[in-house]
Structures are given as structure tokens and as C-alpha cells.
Amino acid sequence: MEKSVVFNNKLLPCLLLVPQLIITFVFFYWPASQAVWQSFLREDAFGLTSEFVGLENYQSLFVQPEYYASMLTTLIFSSLVAVLSLSIALLFATQADKNLKAASVYKTFMIWPYAVAPAVAGVLWFFMFHPSLGTLARPLRWMNFDWNPLLNGNHAMILVVMAAVWKQISYNFLFFLAGLQSIPKSVIEAGAIDGAGPMRRFWTIIFPLLSPTTFFLLVVNIVYVFFDTFGIIDAVTGGGPAGTTTTMVYKVYADGRLGGDLGGSAAQSVVLMVIVIALTAIQFRYVERKVQY
Amino acid sequence: MALRQFSAAAAVTVALALATPAYAVTEIQWWHAMTGGNNDVVNKLAEDFNASQTEYKVVPSFKGSYADTMNAGIAAFRAGNAPHIMQVFEVGTATMMSATGAIKPVYQLMKDAGEPFDPKAYLPTITGYYSTSKGDMLSFPFNSSSMVMWINKDELKKAGIAVIPKTWPEVFDAAKKLKAAGHATCGFSNAWATWAHIEQFSAWHNVAIGSKANGLDGFDTELKFNSPLHVKHLQNLIDLQKDKTYDYGGRANAGEARFGSGECAIFLTSSGYYGTAKGTAKFDFTSAPMPYYPDVAGAPQNSIIGGASLWVMGGKKPEEYKGVAKFFAFLSDTDRQVKLHQESGYLPITKAAYEKTKASGFYEKNPALETPLKELTNKEPTENSRGLRFGNMVQMRDVWAEEMEAALAGKKTAKEALDAAVARGNAMLRTFEKTAK
Numbered sequence: 078m079e080k081s082v083v084f085n086n087k088l089l090p091c092l093l094l095v096p097q098l099i100i101t102f103v104f105f106y107w108p109a110s111q112a113v114w115q116s117f118l119r120e121d122a123f124g125l126t127s128e129f130v131g132l133e134n135y136q137s138l139f140v141q142p143e144y145y146a147s148m149l150t151t152l153i154f155s156s157l158v159a160v161l162s163l164s165i166a167l168l169f170a171t172q173a174d175k176n177l178k179a180a181s182v183y184k185t186f187m188i189w190p191y192a193v194a195p196a197v198a199g200v201l202w203f204f205m206f207h208p209s210l211g212t213l214a215r216p217l218r219w220m221n222f223d224w225n226p227l228l229n230g231n232h233a234m235i236l237v238v239m240a241a242v243w244k245q246i247s248y249n250f251l252f253f254l255a256g257l258q259s260i261p262k263s264v265i266e267a268g269a270i271d272g273a274g275p276m277r278r279f280w281t282i283i284f285p286l287l288s289p290t291t292f293f294l295l296v297v298n299i300v301y302v303f304f305d306t307f308g309i310i311d312a313v314t315g316g317g318p319a320g321t322t323t324t325m326v327y328k329v330y331a332d333g334r335l336g337g338d339l340g341g342s343a344a345q346s347v348v349l350m351v352i353v354i355a356l357t358a359i360q361f362r363y364v365e366r367k368v369q370y
Numbered sequence: 371m372a373l374r375q376f377s378a379a380a381a382v383t384v385a386l387a388l389a390t391p392a393y394a395v396t397e398i399q400w401w402h403a404m405t406g407g408n409n410d411v412v413n414k415l416a417e418d419f420n421a422s423q424t425e426y427k428v429v430p431s432f433k434g435s436y437a438d439t440m441n442a443g444i445a446a447f448r449a450g451n452a453p454h455i456m457q458v459f460e461v462g463t464a465t466m467m468s469a470t471g472a473i474k475p476v477y478q479l480m481k482d483a484g485e486p487f488d489p490k491a492y493l494p495t496i497t498g499y500y501s502t503s504k505g506d507m508l509s510f511p512f513n514s515s516s517m518v519m520w521i522n523k524d525e526l527k528k529a530g531i532a533v534i535p536k537t538w539p540e541v542f543d544a545a546k547k548l549k550a551a552g553h554a555t556c557g558f559s560n561a562w563a564t565w566a567h568i569e570q571f572s573a574w575h576n577v578a579i580g581s582k583a584n585g586l587d588g589f590d591t592e593l594k595f596n597s598p599l600h601v602k603h604l605q606n607l608i609d610l611q612k613d614k615t616y617d618y619g620g621r622a623n624a625g626e627a628r629f630g631s632g633e634c635a636i637f638l639t640s641s642g643y644y645g646t647a648k649g650t651a652k653f654d655f656t657s658a659p660m661p662y663y664p665d666v667a668g669a670p671q672n673s674i675i676g677g678a679s680l681w682v683m684g685g686k687k688p689e690e691y692k693g694v695a696k697f698f699a700f701l702s703d704t705d706r707q708v709k710l711h712q713e714s715g716y717l718p719i720t721k722a723a724y725e726k727t728k729a730s731g732f733y734e735k736n737p738a739l740e741t742p743l744k745e746l747t748n749k750e751p752t753e754n755s756r757g758l759r760f761g762n763m764v765q766m767r768d769v770w771a772e773e774m775e776a777a778l779a780g781k782k783t784a785k786e787a788l789d790a791a792v793a794r795g796n797a798m799l800r801t802f803e804k805t806a807k
Contacts, residue, residue, distance in 0.1 A: 121805035122465055123472045124448045128804075137801075143794075207620075209555060209628050218555075227620045228611075228779045315621050316768070319776035335437055336765025337444070337465060338801060 109350065115343035122337035134344035143320055144328070144345075151324040154238065155302040162242040163294060166249030167287075171279070173250070174257040184254070191247035195305065199312025202240040226314065230321030233314045237322050240309045245301055249294050256290035257283070288368045296360055303353050325349050398693045399453035400430045403439040403678070408513070408645075411714050419700050426693035428455075436462070436678060437764060443683070447472055452683040454694055457512060459678045460499060461763040464585065466681050467508055468761060468806035474682040474691065475508045476500075476698070482688070483695030491702070491720050495672060495746040499757035500679050503587050509679040510698050513716040515642040516673045516742035517562070517570045518657040525553070525635035525653070538661045541636060542606065545615045548635050557615040558636035561623040564770040565676065566638045566660075567603065568595050568791075573755035574660055574745075575599060576671035580799075584758035589803045591760065593795045596788035599666060604777055604784035611778045618778050621771050629655075640676055641742035644715035657738040659745050671755045673745035677716060717742060760795075761802025769794045 084090075116134050120127040138144055173184055190198070205213045208225050217224040226232040260283060268278045284291075307330045310316060316323035316331060323331070326349060333342025404412045409432060416428040433439040436459035443456040458466055466473055480487035489497060489507050500509045519541075521534055526544070529551035535541045545557025560566040572579045577599055582591040610616035617634070619625020629637035630650035638660060647655055662669040682694055700706070707723035710716065712732060718724045724743060727733065733740040749755075760766060770791045777787035 119801075119805055121468065122444050123469045125469060125471055126805060137797075207624075209619075209633050210631070228618055228775060230779070317621060317772060317775055319779060319781065320772045331768065332765065334441055335768070336762055336798075338762065338765065338798075341801070 112343045112346050112350070115339060116347045117340075118343075119340045122339070130340070134340045135348075138341060138344050138348070143323070146320060147323050147325050147328045150234075150320075150322065151303070151326075154234065154241075154306075154322070154324050155299060157238045158241045158245065158302045158306070159295065159298045161238065162245040162249055162298060163291070165242065166246045166294075167253050167291075169246070170250050170253035170257055171283075173254055187250050188247045190243055191251075193244065195244060195308030196312045198240055198244045199309040202236060202243070202309075203313045206236050226318075228318050230318055233318055233322050237306075237310050237313050240313055241302065241306050244309065245298060249298065252290050252294055253287065256287045260286050285369055289370050292360075292365060292368045295364070296357060299356060299360075300353065303349065325352075395427045396425060396689050396693050398426055398428045398455065398690060398697065400428055400455040400457075400680075401433045401439055401443055401453040402430055402457040403433060403436045403459070404457070404513070405432070408714055408716075411710065415701070415706075415710075418706075419697055422700065423696070426696060428693075428697055440465075440764075447683065452685075454683060454686055454690055455697075456681045456683060457678045458509070458681050460676050461767060463500065463509070463679070464589075464759045464761045464763055464802070464806075467502075467759065468589065468802075472684050473508070474684045474686070475506060476510045476682060477506045477508070479682055479691055479695050480698065483692045485695040485699045487699070491722065493717070493719060493721060493724065493746065495751060495757075496675055496717065496719055498586075498751060499675055499759075503583070509681045510701070511719045512678055512680045512701070513642070513714065514675045514677040514679075514719060515640045515716055516675055516745055517566055517638060517660055518641045518738075518741045518745065519660055520629050520637045520639065520643065520647060521656050521658055522629070522632065522635035522651075523654040523656060525551075525632065529553075529635075534656075534658045535636075535661060536659070537664045538603070538606070539664070541661045542610060542615065545610070545636060549613070549615050553633070553635055555614055556617040556628060556634040557610070558638075559617050559619045559625055559628060559634040560638035561619060561625045561643075562639060562676075563618065563621065563774055564767050567607065567774070568600070568770055569758060570660060570673055571600070571603060573674045573758075574662055574671055575666045575669045576752055576754050577666075578754045579758050580760065583753040583756060585760045585799075586756060586758070589761060589799070589806050591799060593760075593792040593799070596785070596792045599663070600788055601784045603663070604774070604788060608777055608780070608784055612780075618775070621768075641717070641739075642677065642715055644738060655738070657741040659741060659748075668749075670745075670748055672748040672751055673742070674755060674757050675717070675746065712736075712739075715739060717746070760799060761806055762798040766795045766798050769798070 117129055117131060118127050119130045119133070169187060173180060173187065193201075205211050206224070206226060208214050208218075208227060214224050224232060226236045264282055264286075265278055268282050273281065304326055306324065307327045310322055310324060310327045311330070314322045316327050325345065329342050329345045329349065332338045332345065336342075400416065402412055412430050416430045420427050431453075433442045436457075439456070440458050440462045443452060443458070446452045452472075477487070477489065489501070489505065492507075492511060496511045496514050497507055500511055501507045525548065526534070529544070529547045531544050531547055535544045541558060549557045569579060572595055577597055578584060578594045580591045580593045580595075582588045585591040607616050611618060619628055619634075623639060623643075626637070626639055626643055626646065627650075628634045629639070630647060632653060641657065644657070659670065660673065680698075682691070702720060704720060704722040704726060707718045707720050708726050711718040711723060711727060718727060773782070773787040773791035773794070776782045777784055782790070
């Protein structure tokens with residue numbers, strides 16, 4: 078006799094899907110469609126007049142050299158933040174995974190920065206590295222290093238990258254640590270018995286077993302740098318000097334919220350959305366193949 | 371026992387409820403961006419007004435920075451529950467003005483409510499900013515300031531500078547002397563860079579920032595601040611930045627602490643910095659008028675104002691507007707303005723309040739507070755110094771600052787940077803013009 082594990086109820090699966098679908102619709106499709114619609118409009122800040130202008134917002138966007146500059150800035154900023162926050166967090170997680178004496182205290186401290194609001198984190202770094210007020214900028218000055226993020230674009234970029242990385246390390250750390258702790262000790266011990274050194278054990282056993290975690294974090298981190306970092310940039314550099322730290326999402330924020338140009342801002346967010354969807358698709362199509370579940 | 375206490379409390383509550391007048395009190399929402407001591411001033415004003423009569427109740431609420439307050443107000447308007455009174459900083463003026471239907475002009479409000487209102491009682495340099503070209507006052511001036519040059523007298527003395535510099539060449543010389551005397555990282559500096567070196571600079575030298583009386587006469591305005599004088603000034607700053615005789619201090623007012631810490635002995639920023647300077651500076655300081663180029667005919671002209679004004683939002687009930695009008699009349703009272711000016715450091719908005727403070731000898735003891743007033747009233751305002759009113763100004767200031775930063779970092783020449791700032795600004799003005807009609 079064949080045991081059937083197939084439920085023949087057609088209504089139940091739909092019913093179970095409904096809450097998820099409603100949430101996705103209300104919090105993603107609805108706002109996204111609004112953004113697309115708004116990108117075809119020209120509105121004043123108060124929403125008193127609104128005029129359908131077709132693709133004009135996109136046209137004026139793609140003639141701005143500043144917009145291409147912000148794309149390049151985003152590329153540099155996101156790769157630096159993703160690579161640094163992932164690798165530093167992995168390093169910390171492998172250390173925390175060892176049998177340390179005060180491991181729980183160490184872990185708590187590691188997770189703490191995640192609780193800090195991005196803007197607060199930004200202000201913190203701004204004050205530490207302000208060329209004349211900063212406690213950490215002064216030693217640089219004593220060493221005759223002309224540290225000046227207010228005018229030097231590279232210095233400003235270093236500063237926002239540091240702030241964004243610092244903020245994200247905790248999150249990555251948490252996942253890496255959980256991933257490391259789920260790797261069976263016996264596998265590693267077997268490697269050790271076979272004479273593999275710690276580095277070899279890490280790259281041939283631990284890292285491949287961590288690949289699902291790493292892949293997940295890569296996607297999450299890219300989304301983080303694309304969408305979540307404008308608070309940090311706003312507090313640390315305000316997109317300056319001379320636009321060198323204006324990423325695409327910061328430009329959306331600056332033009333839309335600060336500048337009141339809702340149509341142009343909506344067009345930018347649609348472009349940003351397309352880029353992130355494409356990036357995520359590429360990641361799942363090509364990077365995921367290397368992941369061993 | 372507990373029950374008895376409770377019933378006693380309940381009885382008191384009921385008694386109080388019965389004691390309050392039977393008619394409903396009309397609430398007036400007031401959104402503002404004042405922090406610290408000035409937040410207390412706002413709350414005190416509302417308390418005093420509420421205590422002065424029984425019909426209306428002004429409820430102030432703090433909404434964050436100027437830009438945050440404005441955005442919150444706009445968002446609330448779009449959602450259909452705007453406050454009655456909204457404090458908007460001066461660069462938001464054009465956005466508010468163009469929002470016909472979203473705002474209730476103040477002159478109209480006062481007329482409808484029948485409150486005594488004489489636009490001539492206010493300082494013209496202040497009201498000019500918030501009035502149409504016909505002279506109709508659209509918003510109510512509240513906290514106004516101007517830009518002054520703050521001077522660390524102790525450090526100037528140490529560097530052997532006997533007289534406070536008056537002109538830009540004198541400031542450059544003084545900065546070089548200060549640098550030689552130990553101020554290696556900063557001869558002079560400023561906060562609000564575009565306000566100092568573009569907006570105030572233009573008015574002070576009687577040159578145009580843009581056409582159409584700096585936008586006051588219409589939104590079809592073109593920017594003009596890439597004139598030879600502007601280029602010369604920015605080039606001077608670029609040259610001096612190289613060895614930090616001039617040192618750029620960042621956007622907004624972030625750099626102000628460099629004056630209080632003694633790092634920069636000459637510093638241009640808002641006159642509203644007075645309170646902070648008084649609290650932090652451990653040296654003898656004063657304020658002086660902004661410097662000018664002596665070879666520019668007619669300079670110095672007069673300065674323009676900063677700070678914020680109160681806008682009345684549209685679509686409210688007549689009795690609520692009556693309350694707002696009463697509150698504005700209350701704010702205009704001479705004694706109240708005198709107190710406000712002397713406590714907060716902001717300018718008195720009425721002529722009477724200025725005269726009264728002057729007559730009381732207050733400025734002899736606090737000369738730093740009179741400098742901005744002297745600057746504002748230095749000469750009869752011209753087309754170029756009446757004020758400025760450009761749409762998208764909040765965003766445009768950032769673009770101007772970007773170009774200035776590129777120039778000071780040596781990436782662009784002064785001419786290239788100013789041309790780009792003008793071109794990018796004009797593009798924003800065109801966008802605004804299309805929505806403002």
C-alpha cells in the first residue's frame with residue numbers, strides 16, 4: 078500500500094501563503110510601484126501640482142556627470158565595505174570560536190555596535206576623525222600627516238568606509254560565529270589527524286562549509302551598502318567633499334528629502350532598484366553555484 | 371486607605387474640570403527647530419501667551435533640524451494634518467512662497483483677524499526677505515541673524531595685530547601673522563561656506579547672486595555669481611588654503627568649535643553663534659563686520675539675514691487663524707522683543723525693540739550683539755542686497771559647496787568651479803520654475 082504524503086486540499090496552501098503575499102505586496106510591491114509611477118511625474122514639494130512628464134526625469138538624470146560619478150563612488154564604496162566587513166568579521170568569528178576564557182564577554186562587545194543607530198555611528202566617527210577636533214586625528218597630525226577629510230576626497234571615503242564597516246561587522250560576526258559553531262568538530266579533528274595545519278584546515282574544510290553563510294552575508298551586505306548607509310554618510314561627510322562620498326542612495330536622499338525633487342529622486346531610486354535586482358540575480362545565478370549546502 | 375486617596379484625587383479632578391471654562395480652548399500647533407536655550411525661549415513664549423488669555427493655547431513641538439522641521443511640515447501637509455505655524459529657515463523661503471494654497475500669507479492673516487499690524491514697524495532688511503516685491507509680508511520674522519566676523523582679541527594681540535582687520539587684504543595679512551605666531555593650522559576660517567563667500571559676499575559688495583533681484587522678482591532667475599570679483603575672491607581662498615592661512619572647516623556650522631577652542635582666531639559665522647561663544651570661549655572675543663574688498667565701489671553695502679521665520683499653513687479654521695494672529699501680535703510687543711533679543715542673541719525684529727535696547731545702553735556692554743544690526747542697516751538695501759529667493763535652495767547650497775570644495779582641494783580653478791556651480795544651480799532653478807507655476 079502506498080502512503081501518500083500529498084495533501085489534496087487546494088485551498089489550504091493558498092491560505093497559508095496569503096499572509097506572506099499580503100506583507101510582500103504592502104511593503105514591497107505597493108511602494109515600489111509608487112516609486113515607478115512617481116518617477117514619471119514632476120511634482121512640487123507640497124504635492125499641489127503634479128504633471129506627467131514621461132521619461133524626462135530619467136533623461137535629466139543621465140546627462141548629469143555627477144550621477145555617473147555617484148555610480149562609480151557606489152561601486153568603490155560597496156566593494157570596500159562588503160569585502161572589509163566580511164573578512165574582518167570572519168577573522169573575529171574564528172577567534173571567538175576558539176576556547177577563550179571570556180568568550181561570552183568578547184561576543185557581547187562584538188555585537189554591541191549593531192545596536193547603534195547609523196546616524197549616531199556616523200557622528201561618532203566624525204568626531205573622532207575631525208581634522209581639528211578629533212581625538213584620533215590629532216596623533217595623525219603629530220606624525221605630520223595632513224589628515225583632512227573635509228577637503229581630501231580619499232580621506233573622506235576612508236572615513237565613511239570605516240564607519241560603515243564598523244557598523245556591519247557585528248551582524249556578519251554573529252552569522253559567521255553561528256556558522257562556525259555548527260561545523261562538526263569531528264571533521265576538523267579528522268583533518269588534524271591527517272596532518273593538515275590550521276591554515277589548510279581553514280581553507281579546505283571550514284571555509285567551504287561556511288560558504289552558505291558567506292553567500293547569504295554577501296547578498297545582505299550588498300543590500301546594506303546600497304540602501305542603508307545614507308545615515309552614516311549624511312552624518313560623517315554629507316556627501317562631500319565635492320561629492321566624493323555621494324553614493325547613489327545618498328543622492329536619492331539628498332535630492333528627494335533635502336531637495337524636494339521627488340520625481341528625480343524617484344527616478345534614481347528606480348534605477349537603484351533595477352541595479353540591486355540585477356546584482357542579486359547575478360549573485361544567485363553565478364556565485365551560488367560555488368556554494369555547497 | 372488607597373481607595374480613599376483615589377476618590378479624593380478623583381474629586382479634585384472633577385472640581386478642576388468644572389472650574390475650567392465651559393467653551394473649548396482652540397489649540398494652535400507650532401512646529402519649530404530650536405534647540406538648547408532657544409528651545410526654552412520658545413516654550414516660555416508659548417507659556418506666557420497661554421497665560422495671557424483663555425481662548426487659545428499654543429502648543430510648541432520640536433521637530434529636529436531646520437531641514438527636518440520643514441520636511442516634517444511638508445509631509446504633514448501632504449497627509450492633511452499640517453501644523454498651524456511652521457518655523458522655516460531662510461533658504462526654504464522660496465519653496466514656501468511658491469506653495470500658494472499651502473500657506474496663509476501673514477499680511478492676509480492679520481487683516482482677516484483685524485489685529486493691529488504695521489509692516490513698517492519691522493526692520494526692513496528682515497521683512498524684505500519675507501515679503502513679495504509689492505511689500506506684502508508672507509511670513510512672520512521670528513529668529514533672524516546675519517553673518518559676522520568673530521575675533522579672538524587675545525590671540526590678535528599676541529600676534530601683534532593692533533587693529534581688527536576691516537578689509538579682505540587686511541584679513542589675509544592678519545591671518546599670515548597669526549599663522550607665524552603659532553596658529554599653524556588655521557589663520558582664518560568660516561562656517562556656512564556658501565553663505566559667507568557667495569551669498570553674504572555678494573550682498574556686502576553689492577553684486578548680484580542672480581538676476582531678477584536675486585530671485586525676489588520672479589522665479590525665472592539666472593545665477594550670476596561667477597563674476598570676476600567672485601572668481602578673484604575664491605582664487606584668493608584657494609591660494610591661502612595651500613598653506614592653511616585659510617582653512618576650510620566643513621559644511622554647515624560644524625567648524626564653529628574651531629573658534630571656541632582657540633584654533634582659529636578669525637572666524638566668519640552667524641551672529642547667532644554669540645550664545646555658544648559666550649559659553650565656551652576662554653578668551654576675550656568680539657564680533658566685527660564682515661570684511662570687504664576696498665577697490666569695489668560702494669562696498670560694504672549691507673548684509674542679508676539668516677535664521678528663520680514663521681509660516682502659517684493654509685486650510686485651517688477662521689477661529690484658529692484668529693489665535694495665530696493674536697499670537698503674532700503678542701510676539702511683536704516691544705518689551706517682549708527686547709527680552710527675546712537680549713536673551714537669545716537673535717536680532718530684534720521691530721525697530722522699536724532695537725531703539726529701546728540701544729537707548730538702554732545694552733550695546734555698550736555687549737557690542738558683539740550690535741554688529742549684525744549695523745551690517746544689516748549699513749546702507750539702504752539695493753536689488754543685490756535685499757535678500758535672495760531661489761527655489762531648491764537647500765539642495766542648491768550643497769551643489770555650490772561641492773564646487774567650492776573641489777576648487778579648494780585644487781581639483782578645479784576658481785573660474786571652473788564657479789561656472790559649474792552657476793550652471794548646475796541654473797538647472798535646478800529651471801526644474802523649480804516648472805513646478806512653481
